[in-house]
Amino acid sequence: MTAPALARRVVVSAPVVAVAGALALTTLVMLVVGVDPTLAYPALIRGAVADGNLEYTVAAFVPTLGMALAFALPLRAGEFNLGGDGQLAAGGVAAAALALLVPLPPVVAVVLPLVAGALAGGLVAAVAAPLSTRLKIPAIVSTLLISTPAVALASYLVRFPLAEAGTGIAQTPTLPDAAHLPFLGGSGYVTIGLPLIVVLTGLWLYADGRTVTGYEIRATGQNREFARYGGVRVDRVAAVALAGGGAFAGLSGALIVLGPPYRFVDGALTAPGYTFTAVAAVLLASARPVVVPLTVALLTVLQVGGQGMEREAGVPSQLTQIVQGLIIVIVAVLATLQARRRR
Amino acid sequence: MYAAELVEVTKRFGPVLANDGIDLAVARGEVHAVVGENGAGKSTLMSILYGLHRPDAGEIRRDGRTVALRSPADAIRHGLGMVHQRFRLFPGLTVAENVVIGAEPVRAGRIDRAAAARKVAALSERYGLRADPSALVGGLPVGVRQRVEILRALYREAEILILDEPTAVLTPGETDRLFEVLRTVAATGVSILLVTHKLSEVMAIGDRVTVLRQGRVTGRFTTAETNADELVNAMIGRSLAPSAPKRARPVREDPVLEVRDLTIHDADGVARLSEVSLSVHPGEIVGLAGVAGSGQRELIDSVTGLRGAVPGVFLAGTPVLAGRDPRVAYVPEDRHGRATAPGMSVAENILMGAQRELSSRWTLPTAAVKRRARDLVDRFAISAASVDVPISALSGGNAQKAVLARELTRPSRVVVAEEPTQGVDVGVRERVHALLLAARDDGAAVLLQSSELSELRDLADRILVLYEGRVVAEFPGDATETDIGRAMTGATA
Amino acid sequence: MNVFEWSFLAGVLTATAPVLLAALGGLLCQVVGVFNIALEGQLLWGAFVAVVVSDLTGSAWAGVAGAVAATVLFSALLSIPAVGLRADPIVIAVGLNLLALGLTAFLMRQIFGSGGTYSSPDLTGLPDLGELGLDVPVLREQSPLVPVALLLVVVMATWLTRSRSGLRLRAAGQHLEAAEAVGLPVAAYRHGVTLAAGALCGLAGAQLSLGNVTLFSEGMSAGRGWIAVVAVMLSGVLPYRLLLACLLFGVAEAFGFRLQGAGLPQQAADAAPYVITLAALVLAALWRRKRSHEHA
Incomplete structure (x- = not known):
């Protein structure tokens, strides 16, 4: 393909059109409520990439990418995992509990809580699998219903059994030093969570395209009857995909807790809205897994930049949620329009 | 003046030319048969007449006037009624509701159930279409459901009644009763378009016949002045198909596929298969005939392992494996369902x-x-x-x-093929047949299910007939269609 | 703790009403075969607009009307792409739920100048039935929308079974091809019910922010729209069974409230409705499965 042809294809590709459309509509919202876009957008960019902020953006990229995998992996098998918040909180609280309650030697003190977080998240998500495959309760509903109690349970644990004594703040004590994730280079925000999640993303991409399991997951998602006919154990594949997704969410929770400020602060995991930023990013990638890290990066910039915009230009950062919602709607519309044109 | 005319109708689906400049004219009160093999374009043509598809070219006339049929609603307004091959009924509604829907009698804002039931009963009486107006359609036998569809069309005062393969799901007794009804209806001046590929039916009830092959009209006949041979000629483009060379039967090895006394019940406890036994030997093709829903699906799902570990199914002497037994090659019926x-x-x-x-x-x-x-x-x-x-x-x-x-x-020695040539053109059909024969010659045991008797007769060494979940007859591959057809409808030979 | 106190029953009814109104919308969609999971976002949007309009005009009823109108508009964002263009209704709904969350939080800051919770003495809520002269236990402190919700259950049940349009809607949901074959305008029905669900979610939102309480807080729908989705799944598209499912949620929430009063942590109260709803869903599915197995 020639360079101009490639450029043309990128420009009219669904993600680019969707983001452009969503930004246009958001600008419209700004104009309607009297926000000056020429102030807001530069503030947004500065908020995400200006000195000092960029580091924070990179740090936020880590859990968002983790949550993107949590949604994308089950989606490949045709299951909607909207319960990311519960899995995230379960992973975080499991990691915090292990680090606080069990004295562990260095290295192990980091690795085990991460594993525990992944296990906890995976377990919470896996509950939805038999509900979907045996009882025909859609995962999109069951994962959500399970999420709230899981968040509540984590919150309870943090406020009572694991609470820091004497402060009255809903948080655990600081985790022991051995459980702190080492920083990357000279950064004060970015930990080794970044290379870890990048490597895991690479592994997932490889597994998705190049392994038997990945193939069977995709076949299950594309046409469950086809996969069953081909001898794939679709119930097990769906369970693996959901549990795997939950494990990524749980790991993300653990990474947050083991990073600064090295404790589980109630609400701090779910408040930034990683789950749905990730959902928007994955849907934006429109069934091209390789693009997921890029769309996650884009939406993280938007999300973090939104906070900068709020600080600098006084524009509420929730504007970025509007952009995300619009992106999802536009992507879905583009998908049908494209499918129709192909016919 | 004709009651309905299709003039130069052309319809293309992607690369397939389904209808190619078709002319068809139906007179008032006549029973007009439209015949052709599967894929000849009959269903497409009828869908166009009923407003389900729009033709790429050509026009439709009603009583001499050109009409635009953009939807079934348009078609109904122009006095057309259709009984679909797959019934278009609402299982959760009563017979009366199914009949009157779209033109319900209303009193004081509510549906006048009494009036609806009365009208349906009157129609039933008049045409001999017996059905309890208050029964839920979901629980009715197939024959009665079909009556409901016909009642619906008559209730909407259809002047042209299209029936798409109406006898495919009927027993011989029900078929006779249907034909009586159709004669009564036609006698009142309603034109009947009967789509079928069964020549015996055409000769039994048709006044005139239009034959389609590969999307074109290849013959127009008056039944009184033609015979089955002539129709076959027009349908398949050659006089009686020369059967594929059948191999001299080799010394029989042990069967690779064996089914012993297989009985299967569905979720409602109804027996779908009863004590079915059969065996397929290496190097033979066993054909499976039967009207739709006679237990073919259950049998094939049992043989392939898709129904789980069913007792009584053996491959090379060992029980079938649950899930999908890798020892079976399986060509499923519906390409969009499970095949791809x-x-x-x-x-x-x-x-x-x-x-x-x-x-x-x-x-x-x-x-x-x-x-x-x-x-x-x-x-x-x-x-x-x-x-x-x-x-x-x-x-x-x-x-x-x-x-x-x-x-x-x-690497399997058993091949199960389900309607392997449904919806493909003639060239592919021949290719598929050659492949199945080659598999047989290589020593595979082939179980071939097909609703086309000509296909079974071309390929199979033996033909088993399923009726209501039982194997009711076994024929040699060269048995006549009449004999097989009779067994398919449960008539004991 | 006496579960059978009038005040407990009143609490059940209060908790049930918004969920029931939204669920009626979901049921209507389900009747025609539209899986509407955008109820959560619409409920939130309705609650927000109700407060804004009531605050602006000083009239709670104007707030209700505004909520209904605005949520019908919002539901067009579902009906046009999902019904008109046949885009994936689930993905669209996920997007709209997120959009509602963002839009309400954003506009709240723009209009009221701060986030979190907005309440003000100037904000008029819906009157109690007691004030309107219906001074009977249980109903005394409910808004007029509560009996309206209950009445709508009866109206919808009767309408769906007795009327011509009800019959046609039910038919369209049972068998798409059959509905088209008898000439029913299925697409128009689908648009219609999606927009009607928007209207009902508008009512639900107004009941939540002007009836149950008199305030708006971010994310105050708190999963009620999803509970409504589950109620629809449990209902078997029968309005009376839908009412039962919603009452189950109402009992769970009122009970959770009581538990909290009795010293149990707030988290248990938060989780209770979800745990109970999920349990009901699982039990219903198990029961269905058992029944079909008994036949086999």
């Missing part, structure tokens, strides 16, 4: 089932997978831009060839 994943590439579709054998441990050897797919695409003469395009980009015939390529290259 439309969004996946040709290579990925061809891979299904072999992914674990081709892979060492976890990794899928992508290059080898594609090489193998390209090889099969060549060997089976599948026309595809590349093995990376989604299989949905292929024509139906090429997709079917890809399915056959996948299944027939499995």
